[in-house]
Amino acid sequence: MAYSEKVLDHYNHPRNVGSLDKADPTVGTGMVGAPECGDVMKLQVKVNPTTGIIEEAKFKTFGCGSAIASSSLATEWLRGKTVDEALAIKNTDIVNELSLPPVKIHCSVLAEDAIKAAIDDYKKKSAHV
Amino acid sequence: MKLYEALGLEPALALHMEEVKKHFYERSRQWHPDKFSRASAAEQDLALEMTAVLNDAYRTLRDPVSRAEYFLKERGIELSKDAPAELLEEVFELNMALEELRDGDASVRAQLEQSAAKFRSMQMVSDTELASLFIHHDAAPGPAKLDQIRAALNRRRYVSNLVRDVEKELHVHSAN
Ligand code: FES
Numbered sequence: 001m002a003y004s005e006k007v008l009d010h011y012n013h014p015r016n017v018g019s020l021d022k023a024d025p026t027v028g029t030g031m032v033g034a035p036e037c038g039d040v041m042k043l044q045v046k047v048n049p050t051t052g053i054i055e056e057a058k059f060k061t062f063g064c065g066s067a068i069a070s071s072s073l074a075t076e077w078l079r080g081k082t083v084d085e086a087l088a089i090k091n092t093d094i095v096n097e098l099s100l101p102p103v104k105i106h107c108s109v110l111a112e113d114a115i116k117a118a119i120d121d122y123k124k125k126s127a128h129v
Numbered sequence: 130m131k132l133y134e135a136l137g138l139e140p141a142l143a144l145h146m147e148e149v150k151k152h153f154y155e156r157s158r159q160w161h162p163d164k165f166s167r168a169s170a171a172e173q174d175l176a177l178e179m180t181a182v183l184n185d186a187y188r189t190l191r192d193p194v195s196r197a198e199y200f201l202k203e204r205g206i207e208l209s210k211d212a213p214a215e216l217l218e219e220v221f222e223l224n225m226a227l228e229e230l231r232d233g234d235a236s237v238r239a240q241l242e243q244s245a246a247k248f249r250s251m252q253m254v255s256d257t258e259l260a261s262l263f264i265h266h267d268a269a270p271g272p273a274k275l276d277q278i279r280a281a282l283n284r285r286r287y288v289s290n291l292v293r294d295v296e297k298e299l300h301v302h303s304a305n
Pocket residue numbers: 034037038039063064065066067104106107110
């Protein structure tokens with residue numbers, strides 16, 4: 001199976017790899033895993049609490065090329081979006097953008113789950129401040 | 130359940146290795162292809178086929194984990210698709226350390242060996258847990274118990290894959 005151009009591009013030049021301070025109350029962290037392949041993905045967002053806009057997004061993924069590309073793309077999309085817009089990102093959007101084949105769909109699901117988990121975490125944290 | 134039938138065993142989760150072995154030897158002797166050397170072609174084929182099924186049954190049923198996986202599958206239960214959430218953080222850290230090791234940082238070895246040991250002991254705990262779940266299930270079978278078994282199996286599989294991966298990496302990078 002050949003990876004698409006876009007997947008390769010993200011894979012070779014992943015955007016926004018790294019991590020944000022988990023303890024920061026404006027940072028939401030999502031950690032998800034796929035049991036079939038054992039892949040794990042961490043995705044973090046830093047939200048401006050007054051505007052609700054995601055100012056920074058970082059990820060680190062241990063997994064296949066499609067999972068890395070999906071999370072890299074996700075962080076690109078997240079930046080500048082509001083929290084609610086972020087929640088509207090669907091794995092099918094990622095599949096289409098990256099032309100992922102059917103066997104790689106679960107990799108994009110992982111990215112969607114990671115976004116949801118990160119936003120969830122942020123919301124929980126900000127509810128307490 | 131075909132594999133239990135082949136060995137003449139009642140479908141149960143808790144089985145003694147010795148018992149499985151005894152049945153296997155008895156049946157294998159009975160179907161040994163040598164005994165059929167003068168039989169018809171059809172009988173010879175049957176003997177061969179039975180021998181293959183018996184081998185398969187023995188291999189699957191003597192090991193508690195593969196036995197339970199088979200049992201659940203026959204009951205139409207798939208192993209769950211969720212990675213155990215409580216382990217993710219640790220798995221992530223583990224992967225970070227593995228990456229450093231691959232990049233040539235040998236100082237993470239101790240940390241990795243520690244996690245491997247920890248996951249190995251988790252595996253042992255899972256085994257004990259499974260053994261007792263098996264007994265409870267056999268005494269009074271039910272879907273809730275099968276579900277517990279499924280969760281325990283899933284976790285065990287995940288953890289043993291981890292152990293395997295870490296050990297492999299530690300081994301590959303031990304030479305240099
Ligand atoms: S194969 Fe596991 S996330 Fe792609």
